[in-house]
Amino acid sequence: MDLRPLGRSALQISPIAFGTNIFGWTVDEATSHSLLDAWVDAGMNFIDTADMYSTWVPGHVGGESENVIGRWFAKGGRRDKVVLATKVGKPMGDGKVGLKPRYIREAVEASLKRLQTDRIDLYQSHDDDQDVPLADVMGAFDDLVKAGKVRAVGASNFKAARFAEALDTSEKLGITRYESLQPLYNLHDRAAYEDDLQAVCVARGVGVINFWSLGAGFLTGKYRTAADAGKSPRGAGVMQKYLDARGLKILAALDAVSARVGATQGQVALAWQIAQPGIAAPIASATSIGQLNELVAAATLKLDDASLRELTTASAY
DSSP: OOOEEOTTSSOEEOSSEEEOTTBTTTBOHHHHHHHHHHHHHTTOOEEEOOTTTTTTSTTOOSOHHHHHHHHHHHHHOOGGGOEEEEEEOSOOSTTOOSOOHHHHHHHHHHHHHHHTOSOEEEEEESSOOTTSOHHHHHHHHHHHHHTTSEEEEEEESOOHHHHHHHHHHHHHHTOOOEEEEEOBOSSSOOHHHHTTHHHHHHHHTOEEOOBOTTGGGGGGTOOOSGGGGGGSTTHHHHHHHHOSHHHHHHHHHHHHHHHHHTOOHHHHHHHHHHTSTTBSOOEEOOSSHHHHHHHHHHHTOOOOHHHHHHHHHHTOO
């Protein structure tokens, strides 16, 4: 698998990141470990988690995904095969939230313990915390990099102006900067990234790790009519968000391109994203080895210019 640089960091990542918010939630531990083994065996190396996965599940307290990954590291000895990304900042209960330097220092130790590792390759701000000066936030991250606990830092859910300000702050102070950004981006959700974040990321050499890359399954062609809403617990929400006139145009284009290139709709949707300026690795999940193999194949799928234009035109607002 050809690896690619993440921003200006020393990290070399696979063209797709394995999203692990499902670990310890909809995917049990044994299956999670099998998926991670298959991911590495296929030549992929990038996995993304967060400390708060999966606090939204009744009875969960956060750290479930990190714990599953940590036990996989402990039993398999494959830590050096992985570029590990996790996040800090979203609520963990008991007032544990945000990006105050003291909390960042506390949270990184908790993540390292759960993950059973001595370093995090990419440590990310899960949200922008406008109550804390950016100089303090980036200073705290810089301390972690200098201590060897973190190799690079990234951000998620930032607006373009604030993200540019964060980059400027690091440059001015001569300290660690954000090397990656996680925005919402896929064929249907294009505006959040393309309107202003893309220009900042491309100009500043920031690697983009976009989430919801398959539109909660919509871009796989799974949801096409009202009758499909029952295919999953989130089906009704997916239909409401994506199944409109523009969504149908996107599906038609995906059908046409996938038939022409001999790939699935989901693979084509991911290949289109990988080809877009600034994109380093879309984040996607798999709950079975079959689904994982589709992701691996998507990482090497190269679409011709005509196919890229067809998808871009069909998904235009």
